[in-house]
Amino acid sequence: MIEKVKKALFDFTSAVQARKLYSKEHPEYSKNMENAYKGIKDILNTKNKFIIGIIDDELAWENEILFDLSRKVKSLLTYLQDRNIEKINFFLPLEQWELDNFISYLSIPVKEHTEDVQQYLIENKIKNIQAGKIKALSQREKTGDRYSTEKELFRAAFQNSIELTRESTTKILENKDVDYLDLRFNISTLIENYTGDYNEADHLISLKKQDFPTFVHQLNVSVLSMFFGAELGLSRDRIIDIGISSLFHDIGKMAVSNKTEKDESEAVYRESDERKDYGTAGSKILLGYKNSLGILPVVVAYEHHLIRSNACSEIKYPLKPHLASMIIAICDVYDELFQKHLYEECFSLEDIHNRMTEGKKYFFDSELVDRFFEIMGVWPIGTIVLLNDERVGCVTKENKKDIFRPAVKILSPESKEGMADLSKEDRKVKILKSLNPFGEGKKYADLMVSE
Secondary structure, eight states, rough: OOOHHHHHHHHHHHHHHHHHHHTTTTTHHHHHHHHHHHHHHHHHHHSSEEEEEEEEEEEETTTTEHHHHHHHHHHHHHHHHEEEEEEEEEESSOHHHHHHHHHHHHHHHHHGOOOHHHHHHTTTOOOOOEEEEOOOOOOOHHHOOOOOHHHHHHHHHHHHHHHHHHHHHHHHHOOOOOOHHHHHHHHHHHHHHSSSOOOHHHHHHHHHHTHHHHHHHHHHHHHHHHHHHHHHHHHHHHHHHHHHHHHHTHHHHHHHHHHHHHOHHHHHSSSHHHHOHHHHHHHHHHHTTHHHHHHHHHHHHHHHHHHHHHOOSSSOOOOOOOHHHHHHHHHHHHEEEEHHHHTTTOOOHHHHHHHHHOOOGGOOOOHHHHHHHHHHHSSTTTTTEEEEEEEEEEEEEETOOOOSSSSEEEEEEEOOOOEHHHHHHOOTTTEEEEEOOOTTTHHHHHHHHOO
């Protein structure tokens, strides 16, 4: 029976993921939905009721704590907790339309929920499913670890996605199957909860950098690329495609580096064509996954190398790359420079803006670089800045008409606390510089956390 329960939970997770990504009529969702219903109904025919719960951050069934479930099913745990669901009861005679409607409720973004889950079930006459909180306080509630804000939701999704990124990349490098539905679901959840505060995303990266330096860079580029794509008005499907493609933009470089480490022959260390062209190596690898990941990751892996090498190569490419490739290249360079800003006091956000705008011709579309900074600003949301009148504040909103004059929440001195919209203030008042959150801006960063 325990194996039936695990299979039913796996199929239920797949159905939730598919519904979040596709319409009710889509064959991918229909297939997963039918499998989930069949699995749950099979258990109900034996037990009359099927109850799953979340106990101390583990999924449980009856007296069994399901420790050995796959990472995919454990993503369901976080997804349910985000929606204040700690227990789900299924009863006979469960009908397929009831499960279908329940899954549709779960697919709605948290911030769009206007009612709790049990109220939804009652109003929609769903009698054979109950869901909600366990009466006894969970460990998460005891410790106060709740996802009560969009930032907390993003933080949870980000940390969950780090492991998925590492796992998916490793599987591709080892020529193993990748769970595309799980990957797409997590990327969709990540951008859904992203607030536009890039400093928040990079703060998470700094915490994880020592463990997974490459994978957190991939993930950060993915988040930023999707945010950029959304601001450009791209469709949701295209945005998620860009997010997945950006995860593997450096797969060729990683593959060649792994080969170099494993092969000690001198031939590997010579300048080979493959070593010179990471893009070719990456596109060859990803061609093997075009049926699951699609063709865009192949294009991006190849063209990313083309764009990045354009600045230093004597060979200039006449063809303009795909829009996704240019978006990802801009975000890749920005994140690399942003990391340098965090760890080198002498390298400022102003330096990032200057360097990228001076070299924007190498990105094939200088207007796209300008558009990027209209969206991100010189100082992204969450940046601690020093004004020339000695006030210190945190950027809260960009000004697309004048990227040098955003809105700032004043943190110091206390006597001048409040909002300062630089687009409306005296033109003499301006941002002097950004303050590094790990250096001279740390005390102000701590002040922001304590508020």
